[in-house]
Amino acid sequence: MPSRRPVPPPELRKTTTPCWADLSLRCKPLKHVAFKIHTDALSSPKRREDPAPPGDAPDLTGLLSDEILIRILSHLPPPLRESSGLVCKRWLRLLDQLRRSLSLLDWSFLDSPSRRLVVRFPELTDVDLVPASISxxxxxxxxxxxxxxxxxxxxxxxxxxxxxxxxxxITECRFLPSKVVDRGLEILSRGCPTLRKLSLVAVASELGLMKVANECPTLQEVDLHRCTDTSLRSISAFRNLQILKLIGSMEGLYDGPGVSDIGLTILAHGCKRLVKLELCGCEGSYDGIGAIGRCCLMLEELTICEHRMDAGWMAGLSFCGNLKTLRLQGCRRIDLDPGPIEHLGSCPTIEGLHLQRCQLRDKRSMNALFIVCEAVKEMVFQDCWGLDNEMFGIAIICRYYIDKHVL
Structure with a gap:
């Protein structure tokens, strides 16, 4: 039989202190304890949530209707409003409805199958089509x-x-064809019927302008570039037109037939509710200015810029019975031959005379101008040539002359 080792009595057995390794083997693993503690912490009602990642944060603005969110976005300053469209597609769509003015640089953005301009910006009130009208x-x-x-x-x-x-x-061939412009005007007028100001080139046909006048009854201001006598025939269709700017030619960019007395007469009989009129690079004479004065009884402000008027045009100002402000800008001459002083007449309602970048060396024309504007109360000279003490001495003709500004 195999020999058995004698077992020592209990009182002689060696007692040892348990180590951490033995405890880890006898007890439950620590990972279970840690998991239990973590679970209890999550199930506690007084737990503190960790901040959610930005991408998973709820969109609180989704609870707001489009009308309320538009009112909130409308109070943002313009710099912040422009960048707010990068937040999400919904904000971009709503901000597009708040845009009121736009300058078109690419004609395809208007005249395309998707018609992106009128779809994205249906509430436009001020549109400039001139940059996109140039090929x-x-x-x-x-x-x-x-x-x-x-x-x-x-x-x-x-x-x-x-x-x-x-x-x-830029010659005539450098502008877009008339059919293309007419089609774009039709799309714009139907998509944005609330237009109040429109800038365009007069390569559009008479039918194209008539469509704009019929679809946009609230249109009050028009800037017509490269304007001619023919393009003014449809101007009477704009029933509520109050502010009109005619650019016959622009030196260094384009030249055209311009506007003569015929066009000014057509304008006078068609737009009798004009309040402000600006003539840039236009021709004409006493007859054209006189027709505007007789027909446009509400005209309060007249601006003549880089004019090509014939001699004696200044005498026509005496027919403007309600004119308050007269502006002459960039004129190389005021009037070559104003005619006899007794035939000039005067415009007693003119209160402000503004001369900007004008040649004022002709004493005879300046004397005639002050006679016509004898009731003026304020004069502004800005960047003008030919001013001297004798020129200022002529201003004594103005009876109610009060203030003078030289810039």
Whole structure:
């Protein structure tokens, strides 16, 4: 039989202190204890939630209706309103409804199957179509020509063969075809019937302008570039027109037939509710200005810029019985031959005379101007040439002359 080792009595057995390894083997694993503690913490009613990631945060604005959210976004400052459209598609859609003015740079944004302009911005009230109405250059030169509010990208071959620059960089063929402009005007007028101001080039046909007048009854202000006598025949269709700007030619950009006494007479009989009228690069004479004075009885402000008027046009101002302000801008001459002083007449309602960037060396024309504006109370001279003490001495003709500003 195998020998058995004697077992020592209990009182002689060696007692040892349990180690951590033995406890870990005898007790439940610590990971279960940790998991239980974590579960209890989550199930406690007084737990503290960890902040959710930004991507998973709930959209609290989703509880608001479109009408309420639009009212909130409308109170944002303009810089913040422009960047708020990057938040989400809904904000972008609502902010597009708040946009009121827009300058179109690409005609395809208006005249395309999707009609993106009128779909995105249905509440527009001020639209400028002039930049998009100019055909883009075939080979861009990288040169941007600015002339007042108009900017044009020049073609790489805008120079003449002898190296000299032509008088006008944009000819008639550089504008969009009339059919294309008419189609765009039809889309715009039907999609934005609340228009109040429209700037366009007069390459549109008479039918195209008539569509705008019929679809947009609230239209009150029109800027018509490269205007001609023919393009003014449909101007009478704008029943509520109050502010009109006619640009016959713009030196350095384009030249055209311009507006003569015929066009001014058509304008006078068609727009009798005009309050402000601006003539830029227009021709005419005493007959045209006199017709405007006789027919447009509500006219209060007349601006003549870079005019090509015939001699004696200034005498027609005496027929403007309600004119308050007369502005002359960029005029190389005031009037070549104002005529006899006894035939000039006067406009007793003119209170403000503003001369900006004008040649004032002709004492005879300045004397005639002060006689016509004898009741003026305020004069403004800004960046004018030819001013001297004798010129200011002529101003004594004005009976109620009160204030003078030289800038």
């Amino acid at each position: 883009p250059p075939v080979i861009p030169s990288g040169i941007l020509l600015n002339r007042g509010p108009v900017s044009v990208r020049l073609d790489s071959e805008f120079e003449t063969p002898n190296g000299a620059l032509p008088w006008g960089f």
